[in-house]
Amino acid sequence: MTTGVRGRRPGRAWGAAVLAVCALALAGCSGRAVADGSGGTGTGAAPEATTTVNPGPQKGHKPTPKPLKSLPGAHVNIADRQTVGVGMPISVTFDRAVPTAERADVERQLKVTADVEGAWSWVKDRNLLDGQRVDFRPRTYWKPGTEVTVRAGAGITRHFTVGRSLVATVDVRTHSMTVEKAGTTRKVPVTAGAPGMETWNGTMVVSDKATKVFMNSQTVGYGDAYAGYYYYAVHLTTSGTYLHQNPKANTYAGHQNVTHGCVGLATDGTAKRFYDEVIPGDVVKVVGSKDTVAVGNGYGDWNLGWEQWKAGSALS
Template identity: 85%
Template sequence: MTTGTGSTGSWGAGGAGRRRLGRAWGAAAVCALALAGCSARAVADGSGGTGAGVDAGAKPAVTTTVNPTPKPTSTPLKSLAGARVNIADGQTVGVGMPISVTFDHVIPAAERADVERQLKVSADVEGSWSWIKDRNLLDGQRVDFRPRTYWKPGTAVTVRAGAGITRHFTVGRSLVATVDVRTHSMTVEKAGSTRRVPITAGAPGMDTWNGTMVVSDKATKVFMNSQTVGYGDAYADYYYYAVHLTTSGTYLHQNPKANTYAGHQNVTHGCIGLATDGTAKSFYDEVIPGDVVTVVGSKDTVAVGNGYGDWNLSWEQWRAGSALA
């Protein structure tokens, strides 16, 4: 965790920031995407950003193949004003990216079904909306759409929210990384190929979150400060090739300690560390927002609202979060 320049959050010197700080993620302000956490700020290009918080828009309403057109209310709800969509128009995302709509005000429970009816996702997929308690927002300010299983590569998606808000995006190649903290390794499955990468994760007592996280954004340079996550003066420095995973501050980034400990021991403050020999940069270069990173063998599953933790709920649990269920 840390505080940096630009991208919100990172745990700090290889630390996923105080994972204890909470699991519900909340994109900064109304940005459904900013999974900041370790109080870090991205400084360099921040390439790969999800467009979080920049797109106003909303989402589809149902759970079906090529979602049927919801019956709009006679007058668009005022509650859709101030809505933002986490995916930019024309963007290409990974197979795990949920469509996340946030609002600048709380949507009362009695109005949520009507809001969902004005959100439409057009795609050949079975999916559903679900209201999420975002880490940095109030209950009723975030609703996400997620397929039953990961998006199929190549899927073209159109999102419409009420009248006048439309977003088109495409699902790119599949990249799913599985980090096993017990073997200190990460298996990367990308477009049919598989490789294994040595890593170092959170040390005992500063364990990396368990469960599935989705890349929200990335930055070549992030300043991480341990004071922002309760670790005193443990670190305050820039870290490179940082892939953002949770709002509470979990990053997968380059860490000099990985040169010695990757593949052998977990020594970070919660983040996932990769060596400086080109390993970190190589992973950084190929990752896009929406790619999936699942951690196994650790403790405490990341909360649904702590970044994009949507995939940590079963399909039945996910659907139950819809006001139309």
């Protein structure tokens, strides 16, 4: 079964506890991941390359020559030397909320080096306080093969690569998913959220995946509708939206939407094939549904237009 339910005080010193932006133990059809897997790339048109160091929303912005300050309690979502999909934002979270008056100074300590036009924007994460998360995304999806370096203050440096492009578009009206991967295209029958339990509309980004996830309907207000393990689960939102194997898809994929909000794939190898090829940062777009997924519900950054995104910077 699946689901896609809609449902301290700001401080200056940031502690040591690590906060995960998209943990597996979340409300929704998520639960406890037993076996984890990861991989990665994505797709989309990239902007004309321009060499930009710490690209920001202001034209002509240049990096400060001063050494970076320390940002205690800062955490970056991408591991060093990781390969990610074209939709992956750089997300920096903090152990405690950054007061509004200090956010511009914090942004000045965040440096991105890449051939891309991009900007930072403060995001209200579903599971964090306002001021605990700031993301960087390009104007359009990353170009495959882009090499990126990100520095968060004086103590954190990450180098990562954007892999091949993969964008999967789920049309809930036709019960199908079109997978565009590195210049190839194929269609896959799916079943999405039933009426009243619709799958989120809009653009989502794969945060992680697991071969086996325990899902419990009681965590999302659906009573005893389901409780058990589901396989080949690709994680899309913090609220618990997954794209995963679902036995009901053997009957309904391509014909009818019957899930509790997730996207279901058949057990004939269809789900495993998609699972095996996706990596964190790949893009899953849902069209024809209701209620666009919130920016802070996982990596929903792409659901804002470029001008809206830039307006979320403290330097704008």
